Structure formats: structure tokens, C-alpha cells
Amino acid sequence: MSDKAVAGELYVVATPIGNLADLSPRAKDILMSVDVIAAEDTRHTSKLLGHFGIRRQLLACHDYNERERSEQIVKRLQAGESVALVSDAGTPLISDPGYHLVNAVREAGLKAVPVPGACAMVAALSVSGLPSDRFFFEGFLPAKGSGRRKRITELADFAHTWIVYESPHRITDMLDDMFTVLGGDRRLVLARELTKTFETVLSGTVAELQKILAEDTNQQRGEFVVLVQGAPKSDILDEEVTEEALRIMTVLVEELPLKQASQIAAKLTGLKSKPLYKAGLALKGD
Structure with missing residues (x-):
């Protein structure tokens, strides 16, 4: 050619x-x-x-x-x-x-x-260490917290690596929402400023990366490619939400934001917050 x-x-x-x-x-x-x-x-x-x-x-x-x-x-x-x-x-x-x-x-x-x-997405995937034989590219998540958490919930059970782009002024909020929906143990890779002077590729659990970014605000700068490990098979089979847990969620979502309600219900019932958050979405009709 x-x-x-x-x-x-x-x-x-x-x-x-x-x-x-x-x-x-x-x-x-x-x-x-x-x-x-x-x-x-x-x-x-x-x-x-x-x-x-x-x-x-x-x-x-x-x-x-x-x-x-x-x-x-x-x-x-x-x-x-x-x-x-x-x-x-x-x-x-x-x-x-x-x-x-x-x-x-x-x-x-x-x-x-x-x-x-x-292509930033492909470049990040190639060095992420996450499975790359099958993956899903989401692009940008919704900017508002409620929409972002809803979309993360929809992607939570996807069995393969999934990828999003995120801006510096929303990266910590996005990690907070991933913690709420996915829990602290899901593995992520944050690829920042790829091919530029301050390029970094950080790998760890949601909780570990939250800690790194909180302790080093320089790691919050620049444009991000965020890669999320696919859900383990055990997580794809949702933990059953008991009638008691559903009753608690019904009361809490009437008074509190869904994110906070699911966290409190998780402490009260011993269940994980992700299935409780999903139940809350259903209760709210979202």
C-alpha cells in the first residue's frame, strides 16, 4: 500500500x-x-x-x-x-x-x-498483567456518582477484564464507588500518563490503590486507564439476600443514599455490600 x-x-x-x-x-x-x-x-x-x-x-x-x-x-x-x-x-x-x-x-x-x-486502552492492557484474551472496553463511566455506581453494578459480574477511562478529578470518587460495589479485594490496574514523563502503572486491590492515591496525591494527576479484573466465578453466583436483609435495606434506602444504606446493611447482616447494593437498586426501581 x-x-x-x-x-x-x-x-x-x-x-x-x-x-x-x-x-x-x-x-x-x-x-x-x-x-x-x-x-x-x-x-x-x-x-x-x-x-x-x-x-x-x-x-x-x-x-x-x-x-x-x-x-x-x-x-x-x-x-x-x-x-x-x-x-x-x-x-x-x-x-x-x-x-x-x-x-x-x-x-x-x-x-x-x-x-x-x-491507543491508550490497548497500551494499558498490554502491560497490565490482567487476562487479555477477552476483554470489554466501556469508555467513560457516567460522571455522576449514582449513574457511575449503577453502571459498575452492571459490570460487576462480567467474567473478563474490563476497561474504563477516567479523569484526574474523578479518579478517587470512582475508586470509592468501586469499593462500594465490588468490595475492597477486586484487583485493579491504574495506568496513568502512558508514554509521558510521569507514566506509572499501579496494580493492586481496590483498597490498596485507594490507600496509595490518598497518600500520594501526585498519583491522582493525569489521564487514567483503569483495568478491572473479571469477577471470580464465586462472585458471579450472588450471595443470597435474606428476607431480614431486604427488610433492613427497605428501611434504610428511604432515609439514606443507596451507597451508605448498603454499607450499613452489610455491617448489620454480615453480608457483602455488593448484593445489598443490587437489592437496593431494585427497591428504588433503578
Whole structure:
């Protein structure tokens, strides 16, 4: 395959997630030869292109204008122009814009060409030490605590490694919610600032990682890939919630937040908080 762009084709180009040396020679050649580059943030992409001495027309294509831009880009491709799609970092469409554009291009009978490279999720999985033969990528969990705990509950019994992205200002809240739903013994890996100067990959139980981040606030900085060990078979078979426990939960959820109610019920009954939390969700009709 030629390293030069071909007229009428869309190139989905992966860019570095931190270390600029990770831009592949093929990606560089494509970016230098397309007619226009559709970028999630043109300011960010301008800096990347400037580093490599690449000068090309930039077109903003992000979550808020992607549908409109897709129509424009399809017309440009049909007119014989070549276009590259890039996100701010990593592979486009992986928790980044681009789905509507690629879908529109393919529905128009045009060609979308992958130019692979860095992807934070794959990079983290490769060094996590967690099983990688089967895994599930969730993307970002809900920002609000109630929605986040509900989604973690839905993923709690998944038997294989699952992966989420998380921001620095929510990482400790996310760990607290995982402790509530999964318990303190589930194994996690926190991959932070991958390929950058302060890259760290921490492995341990939920409780151990909570302690590490609380004692060293520097470990709360940067963008995170969070990898969660799949549920052991013994955990997939839910512990039975007794009638007494359900009665206690019924009273507590009327007065307290669900997270606090399940923790108190666990202390009173000796059961784990996860099945009690699930029972509370059912009681609340969520």
C-alpha cells in the first residue's frame, strides 16, 4: 500500500498519546499528503503538525458539529479530495469523535482507510498483567456518582477484564464507588500518563490503590486507564439476600443514599455490600 494519500479516500489516523516519537512514518506521510485534516481540536493538532513540519488545511470535526461536518467531508471526498481524520490523542472513534463521519463515508460508498498506531486502552492492557484474551472496553463511566455506581453494578459480574477511562478529578470518587460495589479485594490496574514523563502503572486491590492515591496525591494527576479484573466465578453466583436483609435495606434506602444504606446493611447482616447494593437498586426501581 502506498504511503501517499489517494484522492477520494478518508484516512483514520492514530496520533501519539504522549510521546511524539510514536507517530508512525506512514501516518506522517499520510498527514503530509492529504488535502485536508479533520481534527477534534484544531489548536491541539496544529501543535502536533508543527512539530513535524506539516502544513495542511485543518477542519474542526468534534462532538458538537460532526454530523454537519460529515456531509461536507463526504462532498469533498466525492469531489476527489483526500481527507485525514485525527483526534487529540490516540485512535479516532475510541472514546473520541469520528463514528458519524466514518459511517457517512461508508454509506456513501467511499473508502475509509485505517492508519493504525497508539491507543491508550490497548497500551494499558498490554502491560497490565490482567487476562487479555477477552476483554470489554466501556469508555467513560457516567460522571455522576449514582449513574457511575449503577453502571459498575452492571459490570460487576462480567467474567473478563474490563476497561474504563477516567479523569484526574474523578479518579478517587470512582475508586470509592468501586469499593462500594465490588468490595475492597477486586484487583485493579491504574495506568496513568502512558508514554509521558510521569507514566506509572499501579496494580493492586481496590483498597490498596485507594490507600496509595490518598497518600500520594501526585498519583491522582493525569489521564487514567483503569483495568478491572473479571469477577471470580464465586462472585458471579450472588450471595443470597435474606428476607431480614431486604427488610433492613427497605428501611434504610428511604432515609439514606443507596451507597451508605448498603454499607450499613452489610455491617448489620454480615453480608457483602455488593448484593445489598443490587437489592437496593431494585427497591428504588433503578
